[in-house]
Amino acid sequence: xxxxxxxxxxxxxxxxxxAHYIFQxxxxxxxxxxxxxxxxxxxxxxxxxVDLSSNDLRCNLGADSGANTETVTVAAGSSLTFHLDTxxxxxxxxxxxxxxxxxxxxxxxxxxxxxxxxxxxxxxxxGNAQWKLDDAYTFTIPSCIxxxxxxxRIQSLGIHNPxxxxxxxxxISCAQVTVTGGGSANPGPLVSIPGAFKETDPGYxxxxxxxxxxxxxxxxxxxxxxxxxxxxxxxxxxxxxxxTPTTLITQAPPPTPTQPSxxxxxxxxxxxxxxxxxxxxxxGSTCNQQNQYYHQCI
Numbered sequence: 001x002x003x004x005x006x007x008x009x010x011x012x013x014x015x016x017x018x019a020h021y022i023f024q025x026x027x028x029x030x031x032x033x034x035x036x037x038x039x040x041x042x043x044x045x046x047x048x049x050v051d052l053s054s055n056d057l058r059c060n061l062g063a064d065s066g067a068n069t070e071t072v073t074v075a076a077g078s079s080l081t082f083h084l085d086t087x088x089x090x091x092x093x094x095x096x097x098x099x100x101x102x103x104x105x106x107x108x109x110x111x112x113x114x115x116x117x118x119x120x121x122x123x124x125x126x127g128n129a130q131w132k133l134d135d136a137y138t139f140t141i142p143s144c145i146x147x148x149x150x151x152x153r154i155q156s157l158g159i160h161n162p163x164x165x166x167x168x169x170x171x172i173s174c175a176q177v178t179v180t181g182g183g184s185a186n187p188g189p190l191v192s193i194p195g196a197f198k199e200t201d202p203g204y205x206x207x208x209x210x211x212x213x214x215x216x217x218x219x220x221x222x223x224x225x226x227x228x229x230x231x232x233x234x235x236x237x238x239x240x241x242x243x244t245p246t247t248l249i250t251q252a253p254p255p256t257p258t259q260p261s262x263x264x265x266x267x268x269x270x271x272x273x274x275x276x277x278x279x280x281x282x283x284g285s286t287c288n289q290q291n292q293y294y295h296q297c298i
Contacts, residue, residue, distance in 0.1 A: 020046035021088055023154050023173035027081035027136075028074055038072040039082075039175045040065075046085070048158065048169030057194045058110035059153060059174035066106040066151075066176050076182035077143030082154045082173065087135040089296070090158030090169065091208055091268050093217045094120040094132060096139050097153040098187070105149035105176045113190030114153070115223045117142055122215050128263045128282060129212055144183035144225035152177055153193075157218065160269055162207040163199065189220045196220065209262040209278040264297045271295030 022045070026038045043062030051057075055064065074080060088094065096118035101108035118139040122129040137154065151174045158169040196219050197204060203218035262278035264270045270279050270287040281287050281297035288298045 020048070021084045021086045021156070021171060022046050023082045023084055023156075023171070025083040026072065026175050027083065027138075028072055029078070032081075032083065033072070036069070038070055038177070039173050040069045042173070046171075048171050050167045050169055052197055052199065053194050055109075055111075055194065057170060057172065057197070059151065060172045063174060064109040066108070066174075069106065069176050071105055071149065071176040071178055073178045073180060074141055076141055076145055076147070076179050079138055079140050080152065080175070080177070081136050081138040082175070083136045088133045088156050088171075089266075089268055090156065090160045090171075091129070091131050091133075091265055092157040092159040092168070093122070093203065093215075094137055094154065094156045095217060095219060096137075097155070097193075097219075098141075098145070099151045099153070100146070101149040101151065103149070105151060105178070108149070108151060110151050110153070110174070110193065113188075114193050114196065115187040115190055116220050117187075117223055119217045119222055121217045124213060127213070129208065129215070129265070131265055133265060133268075141177075141179060142185070142187065142223065142225050143181075144185035145179065145187050146184060147179050147182045149176070149178050151175070157203075159204070159206055159208060162209065163205045168204055183225075185225060187223045189223075191220050212262070266297050268297050269295065270297050 024035045024039060024041075026033050028038075040059050040063040042060035044056070044060050049056045049060060058064065095116055097114045097116050099108075099110055099112050099114045102112065120132040120137070122131050124130075141152075153172065153174045156171040158171065161167060161169070199205065201216075201218045203216045206212065206215055263280050263282045264278050264287075265282050266285040268281075270281055271289070279287060285297040287295050289295045
């Protein structure tokens, strides 16, 4: 009996691991660096942060210090890439934030102000939402920000378990960078983390399975040099006006009675014990059982 229980516990752990992902490598200047070389290694493995009041929302569990993490030097206006161990497949937005350290970033806990430099939200086609679900996310350091040490924070917000029946999930990592060059802009708006995300935010409470036709990414508007003293839009592929809330709205025609009322994007969860969300996979994928607790659109 004991052996059976141990096997069951192991199966649950493996099933849980298959459903999550970690931002664990950084690329700069075309070079992909070793795991955790410039990214603070947290203690959360591939589990999410779900407490909106927790300091773990900054850089994840156990990553409030960067004493054991190296700092990479990058030029303002250059691009960085976060790589994951497995592609993101929980539906939801991915965002990038920065926070300037008062001194060495290795000693900075992220308790200062944060500004957002990138959002990847959904696009809506034919009544269905399409998310950027990738194994790497590339973005540009704003060319006008002052030089110095910064934390660069990437966040995937999984909203596949709609609030309040479920709890949205934050997958987070922070890189340590020294920015050279740059300018004298005052990036903003600045927000505190925790504090930037609330249970009343429409991007937090959104139900992707019920009449989902517009979406507002939680947090502040995206800072751009073009809206604050020069530079370019760091997200040219996303038609968002600088200085306005990050909102994508498309008026899609109502579905016909023969269409499913919801659709799960490829790699998303579509079933399993305790799952109460949508079970219809998007075109080109079908729902496959990974284990009794997790079925996935593949």
